[in-house]
Amino acid sequence: xATLATEPLTASIGAIVTGASLRDCVADPQLRDQVRAxxxxxxxxxxxxxxLDDETHLAVAGLFGEPFVHxxxxxxxxxxxMEEIADDATKLPDRDGWHTDAPFLVEPPSVxxxxxxxxxxxxxxxxxxxxxxxxxxxxxxxxxxxxxxEVAYPPQQGLFDYVEEHLGRETADxxxxxxxxxxxxxxxxxxxxxxxxxxxxxxxxxxxxxxLTDDENxxxxxxxxxxxxxxxxxxxxxxxxxxxxxxxxxxxxxxxAADHRGQARTMRRVMVAGKLPG
Numbered sequence: 001x002a003t004l005a006t007e008p009l010t011a012s013i014g015a016i017v018t019g020a021s022l023r024d025c026v027a028d029p030q031l032r033d034q035v036r037a038x039x040x041x042x043x044x045x046x047x048x049x050x051x052l053d054d055e056t057h058l059a060v061a062g063l064f065g066e067p068f069v070h071x072x073x074x075x076x077x078x079x080x081x082m083e084e085i086a087d088d089a090t091k092l093p094d095r096d097g098w099h100t101d102a103p104f105l106v107e108p109p110s111v112x113x114x115x116x117x118x119x120x121x122x123x124x125x126x127x128x129x130x131x132x133x134x135x136x137x138x139x140x141x142x143x144x145x146x147x148x149x150e151v152a153y154p155p156q157q158g159l160f161d162y163v164e165e166h167l168g169r170e171t172a173d174x175x176x177x178x179x180x181x182x183x184x185x186x187x188x189x190x191x192x193x194x195x196x197x198x199x200x201x202x203x204x205x206x207x208x209x210x211x212l213t214d215d216e217n218x219x220x221x222x223x224x225x226x227x228x229x230x231x232x233x234x235x236x237x238x239x240x241x242x243x244x245x246x247x248x249x250x251x252x253x254x255x256x257a258a259d260h261r262g263q264a265r266t267m268r269r270v271m272v273a274g275k276l277p278g
């Protein structure tokens with residue numbers, strides 16, 4: 001029987017997985033359990049040289065739950081969970097900074113699986129930060145101060161502007177109604193699988209910390225903004241064509257390095273539906 005082997009990327013987060021292909025993991029219940037256990041332990045798993053097709057990619061996502069289609073995208077007629085993230089060689093790549101995906105949803109995605117289709121000769125790496133470690137590194141007093149605080153994540157105005165530009169104002173108004181007020185999530189969340197506590201924060205998407213004054217928000221957000229930037233809680237992956245990396249959206253933040261200007265980069269991603277953060 002095949003058994004997965006993991007080689008840590010850093011002492012804090014991430015592992016390279018060998019011993020079986022992801023196709024084998026989809027077909028073998030014991031390997032499926034090993035993949036899940038490894039992800040909850042390491043938070044980021046890299047599978048080099050898998051060269052998956054879309055069907056197998058979706059099946060891999062199914063190891064963790066229902067493949068996720070953004071509810072607004074569904075309202076606009078998109079039914080497939082597969083997403084393409086493409087950087088054109090003629091423009092500066094656009095990135096969101098350190099973040100977890102779609103926190104403005106009431107139930108943000110739980111897991112993401114990303115595969116490399118076209119990679120630049122240099123640059124275009126992805127970095128992840130261990131937000132368990134970010135929380136554990138806080139003083140006991142600060143941990144107690146953060147308990148019970150919530151962050152508002154309003155829908156992004158850029159989304160409405162994009163829809164209006166391409167699909168008209170009426171459709172944009174429908175999307176705005178569907179989006180509602182966005183999500184309000186605990187700043188310290190408990191992982192649904194491990195029961196561990198982590199910081200849950202995404203600066204580029206975040207509105208105010210609920211109940212704090214403007215000055216208090218500014219002071220605390222500065223601390224939260226720096227949390228994932230500590231290299232000692234990070235790992236980094238240099239992409240090659242065919243690589244697949246999956247990560248735990250509940251306990252990590254990630255950052256796509258926009259350092260490959262003038263080179264094309266095409267990735268395919270599937271996310272897994274999540275639950276209300278608690």
